[in-house]
Amino acid sequence: MTKNEAVSGISGYAAKLTELSDAIWDHPEVKYHESFACSLLSEFMHSEGFTVVTGCAGIPTAFTATFGAGRPHIGLLGEYDALDGMSQVAEVDTRCPVVKGAPGHGCGHNLLGVGSVGAALLVRDYLKAGHSGTVTFFGCPAEEGGSGKTFMAREGIFDDLDTAVTWHPGDTNSVANGSNLANIQVAYHFKGKAAHAAISPDLGRSALDAIELMNMGIQFLREHVPDGCRIHYAITNTGGNSPNVVQAEADGIYLMRAKALPVVRSIKERIDDIARGAALMTGTKVEIEFIKACSNVMPNKVLVGVMQKNLEEYGSADYDDADRALAKKMRDSMEDRDDYYFELVSEISDPELRERLLSDRESPIYNAILPCPDKEECGMASSDVGDVSWICPTVQCSTVTMPGGTVMHSWQEVAVGKSTMAHKGMLQASKIMAGTVIDALEDPSIIEASKAELTRRTGGAPYVCPIPKDVPVPLNL
Ligand SMILES: [Zn+2]
Ligand SMILES: [Zn+2]
Known part of the structure; x- marks a missing residue:
């Protein structure tokens, strides 16, 4: 044949x-x-x-x-x-x-x-x-x-x-x-403390604030990564729909891309640090979950x-x-x-x-x-x-x-x-x-x-x- x-x-x-x-x-x-x-x-x-x-x-x-x-x-x-x-x-x-x-x-x-x-x-x-x-x-x-x-x-x-x-x-x-592009996808899980947002806000620790600060940190990071990198995110849990509660938990998924794996790995490490920084600023805790990655x-x-x-x-x-x-x-x-x-x-x-x-x-x-x-x-x-x-x-x-x-x-x-x-x-x-x-x-x-x-x-x-x-x-x- x-x-x-x-x-x-x-x-x-x-x-x-x-x-x-x-x-x-x-x-x-x-x-x-x-x-x-x-x-x-x-x-x-x-x-x-x-x-x-x-x-x-x-x-x-x-x-x-x-x-x-x-x-x-x-x-x-x-x-x-x-x-x-x-x-x-x-x-x-x-x-x-x-x-x-x-x-x-x-x-x-x-x-x-x-x-x-x-x-x-x-x-x-x-x-x-x-x-x-x-x-x-x-x-x-x-x-x-x-x-x-x-x-x-x-x-x-x-x-x-x-x-x-x-x-x-x-x-x-x-x-x-x-x-x-190579990529890495990571979930960040923030845990804080719920409290009445008006009566005792001082007793609450907002996980949603931590996600917001994390995103702000990432916006500043964007200028300092090589051209052609991409950082996307989805907030998958905002901690609830009640503004009168300090949100005790919040989760986000972040997808990072770059032309080469070592670059995307270093971006991930910097974003991990940003997440830790956001947790420190808000008095919350963050758990970092590596979901998946792929090579270019x-x-x-x-x-x-x-x-x-x-x-x-x-x-x-x-x-x-x-x-x-x-x-x-x-x-x-x-x-x-x-x-x-x-x-x-x-x-x-x-x-x-x-x-x-x-x-x-x-x-x-x-x-x-x-x-x-x-x-x-x-x-x-x-x-x-x-x-x-x-x-x-x-x-x-x-x-x-x-x-x-x-x-x-x-x-x-x-x-x-x-x-x-x-x-x-x-x-x-x-x-x-x-x-x-x-x-x-x-x-x-x-x-x-x-x-x-x-x-x-x-x-x-x-x-x-x-x-x-x-x-x-x-x-x-
Ligand atoms: Zn497709
Ligand atoms: Zn396809």
């Missing part, structure tokens, strides 16, 4: 993959609660002849599905978690939840997991035809706010891999060539080149008038559009291509194949794919599953998550990922060179998980 024969097998799996993705869209589950998606996909992989291990790293909704024998061992990463409060009726161009307040697939992870499953099936067929090597699909929970892969990485789940391949649903056909993505030029070649080889999915009509309808409902495509295209050095793609910007689907950017940019988001990329060379692409300019984590993204446009983009991603994996199976120099590049970039330092050993997986986040 040739690579192209294996990859063209996708048409035989299209109906089943579409059904799996739609079923996950219909049962959105948030971080570490993805029991429906995990059972659905792990049972499917078992039925397809993969060896399935569930409950990886002590996480009930994580699993691996392996096929083949010997080296190289290549991983395909999948996700299936949804986002809180994002429930939305499919293909309706007004905000309209299926169930008010319920979760929804606002990041397209119903497609993400199943697209990688599709690639694993194609690689399995290739291996079955007498080629040596091993492929593992990783069912990774809690990408959104839970760093599932980082906890899996801490337990060595990715250690045997020679390389890892993944994708993300998006509004461009492109290969990611750059890094993003380590780009890999060698693998980016291989995946770009596959992206160009298999091209864009074939979107039709119905896809364009839906995309236009949804896009007309957007008050704001994401200019990411515009930014990518304006960087293209070939003036003719740049002008052509810029003029495409008004079409509702950006189905051009973007060239690989010359520069490695640093995106401002974070992903737990970062941790895998420090362990083995890792690469990811995006294919078009949503209208051009769709804002990630928007209800419009949920609304198109089980459209034919989304299905087509997902199946195209399966092909591009499978092609990339098969190239790496066929040519050992790809893995060799990508590993040498990783060693060069890390200086040969071994991966150190940013989450301390004693931090439990936050299964009830």
